[in-house]
Amino acid sequence: RPATREARPDPWAADPFVDDLFPEPFDDAPRELALHEPPRDRILHFTGTMLRQEDELDAYDEAVGAALEPAGHAAWVALQGTRGWKVDVHQLSTALGAAQESGGLLNLSLNFSVGSSESRRRPSSDYEVATTDAFDARIDEIADLIRLSGVRVLLRVGNELNGGWEGHHAYVFPKAYRKVVDRFRARHADNVAFVWCVVPHGDPDIFARDDAGEWKWYPGDAYVDWFGIDVFDPLHFSGVAGNRREGADRFHKVTRLLLERARRDGKPVLVGECTPQGHIIPSGREDPRGEYADTVWQQWFRPFLGFLDQHPEIKAVTLLTLDWRKTSAWPDWGDARLHRNPALLGRWRDELSRPRWMHLPEVVTRPTVLGTRPGRQDAAPTGGRETPRRNP
Numbered sequence: 001r002p003a004t005r006e007a008r009p010d011p012w013a014a015d016p017f018v019d020d021l022f023p024e025p026f027d028d029a030p031r032e033l034a035l036h037e038p039p040r041d042r043i044l045h046f047t048g049t050m051l052r053q054e055d056e057l058d059a060y061d062e063a064v065g066a067a068l069e070p071a072g073h074a075a076w077v078a079l080q081g082t083r084g085w086k087v088d089v090h091q092l093s094t095a096l097g098a099a100q101e102s103g104g105l106l107n108l109s110l111n112f113s114v115g116s117s118e119s120r121r122r123p124s125s126d127y128e129v130a131t132t133d134a135f136d137a138r139i140d141e142i143a144d145l146i147r148l149s150g151v152r153v154l155l156r157v158g159n160e161l162n163g164g165w166e167g168h169h170a171y172v173f174p175k176a177y178r179k180v181v182d183r184f185r186a187r188h189a190d191n192v193a194f195v196w197c198v199v200p201h202g203d204p205d206i207f208a209r210d211d212a213g214e215w216k217w218y219p220g221d222a223y224v225d226w227f228g229i230d231v232f233d234p235l236h237f238s239g240v241a242g243n244r245r246e247g248a249d250r251f252h253k254v255t256r257l258l259l260e261r262a263r264r265d266g267k268p269v270l271v272g273e274c275t276p277q278g279h280i281i282p283s284g285r286e287d288p289r290g291e292y293a294d295t296v297w298q299q300w301f302r303p304f305l306g307f308l309d310q311h312p313e314i315k316a317v318t319l320l321t322l323d324w325r326k327t328s329a330w331p332d333w334g335d336a337r338l339h340r341n342p343a344l345l346g347r348w349r350d351e352l353s354r355p356r357w358m359h360l361p362e363v364v365t366r367p368t369v370l371g372t373r374p375g376r377q378d379a380a381p382t383g384g385r386e387t388p389r390r391n392p
Contacts, residue, residue, distance in 0.1 A: 033371025034225045035193040036105060036152050037268045037315050038358050043308065045357050046107050046318035048074025048273070051082075051091075053322045056337060060321050063339035068352045069360040072105030072152075073098070074273070074318050076159075077142065079112055079125055079135045089141065096149040103364035105152045107272060107318050109159040109197075110142065112176065113167050126158060126168050130175035139183045147189040152370070154316065156195045156228055156272050157181065162202035162217055162254070170203075170216045177219040190373055197228030197272050198258060200236040200251040207257060226315075227262045228270040229255060232277040232333075234300060237307040259311055268315035275320040276300040280334045281341050290343025297347055305351060 038044055047070045049056045061069050075095035081088045092108075099106045112125040128134045146153050157177050161168055181194050196219065198206050208216040218224075231237045235251045262269050279296045287293055308314055324333035338344045352359070363370065 031266045034268050035371055035373045036154060037371040039369060041312060041356055042358050043356050044071045044316035045352060045359050046070055046072045046074060046316060048318050048320050049322040050327055056322050060339045063345055064349055064352060067361060068349060071358050071360050071363045072107055074107040076109045079138050092145060096145060096151050099151040100149050104360050107154050109156045112158050126173045126176040130172055130179055139180055140187060143184045143187040143189040146192055147187060150191060153192045154195050154226060154270055155192050156197040159197050160199045160230055162206055163199045171214055173217055174215045174219040178223050181223045193225040194223060195226040195228040195270055196224045198254055199230050200254040204253045206254060221265060226268050226270050227258055228272045229258050230273040231271060232275055234303050238303045259313060262313045269313050271314060271317040273318055273320055275336045277333050281336060281338055281344060283340045284342045287341055293341050293343035296344060
């Protein structure tokens, strides 16, 4: 079997920049699919946006067209409540209702901390989750909501766990993660696949242990269905970006470690979040000749797609398409609404039309094509529920 996915058609056939990034061979021995994992050489197409920009999801879905509509969307919920617990639960219920109505999947981030507009560093609840019953009822409520919905969920527990801004505690976080998983399992939320999700620009010692053998960040193989990683800057997924060498080795160490472990353990990888960070994508009116679209494609999309070519262990990708300038924490990240630029949208639709991508029509009409939990009946999407399509 070849070391990579199918060869990229022209005009991308020859690209030494991409081909030299990941020369290691890929050993894809036959194995049983993980829960919600697509078949070999397939990638689930997800998209997402941030609070108060939900209309961009509809705009993106309409722009790519019904045949290429994402297999699922992303959503976030925090145990502490981003704007109060009832608000978070309502947002989660709405996201589940939309997925229930469409028959798609949900990439759900279950955060222990609450974001701050003043600082990216957040007070984490991982210690309370691990050692007290303070959040047990909230964990159970989320588990019940998901179980009763029947929606197929990829749950990123304590998302971006090694990022200092999350405020997680080494050697404590794995205990909190395991407690969440144990409580979900006790409530028979068998439609949930558990994702252990890191970031390249966080603590690089993601698989470290102390002298007693305790994991610093990893909860153990029995608690992880999928690995996850969020990538934004090309340094995160390529290790090189033109003349920008600062941080390349450090950032790329985490990516490399995670993917090597995924290959060794036979676990699929979710790119939980990605976005062309730092680019302000203009509208078609502002970029009539598609010149800036070409720049974005060459500088971000091309190396990212090369990254996917070289790593068949990546089985799902979530592209965030929003105007980051409207957010309080990341206004310098630019404008990632590629659906506003016809030239860039056309290239992206060409990519999504490749056989490797799985979209909503396929996961709805062929629900059994995705992996199920061994020995259990995976919950099937119920469909038909009348509920608002997006969070209010």
